[in-house]
Amino acid sequence: RPVIGAVEPATGRFVSLLVGGLNSAWFSHFLAHLAAQYPGERLVVVLDNAGWHTSGKVVVPETNTLWFQPTHSPEVNGREPVWPWRRRPTLLRRRLSSERFAAGTCSGPAQAGHDR
Numbered sequence: 001r002p003v004i005g006a007v008e009p010a011t012g013r014f015v016s017l018l019v020g021g022l023n024s025a026w027f028s029h030f031l032a033h034l035a036a037q038y039p040g041e042r043l044v045v046v047l048d049n050a051g052w053h054t055s056g057k058v059v060v061p062e063t064n065t066l067w068f069q070p071t072h073s074p075e076v077n078g079r080e081p082v083w084p085w086r087r088r089p090t091l092l093r094r095r096l097s098s099e100r101f102a103a104g105t106c107s108g109p110a111q112a113g114h115d116r
Contacts, residue, residue: 004030006045024055035061 004027005016015037019026035043043064047053049071060066 002026006034022050023052024057027052028057028059031059031064032061035063038063 002019002022003016004019004022005014007014015034017030017033019030031045034045041063044067045064046067046069048069052058053066054068058066
């Protein structure tokens with residue numbers, strides 16, 4: 001199962017949520033979860049232009065501002081260099097059992113949907 005997460009740059013605090021899919025409904029749920037972790041604070045969430053980030057169906061809490069990175073600019077998105085590696089055929093054939101997922105691939109707060 002996918003994990004959606006955000007890192008607070010000033011402190012390194014990581015807020016995550018184990019979700020049922022990468023779509024606008026789950027992303028909206030994550031944004032509400034994120035806002036609840038910072039009650040009364042204004043949040044700026046920096047995102048790429050994935051369709052499930054930009055969909056008109058995304059519900060954005062009043063305290064969240066979504067700031068989208070320029071398109072086709074991998075130099076400002078630290079995650080971009082990972083995609084060619086992830087698309088390798090050997091990695092695509094690899095399936096993790098739920099036990100292995102729970103035991104090490106995704107551990108700690110992200111697995112439980114809590115922050116650390």
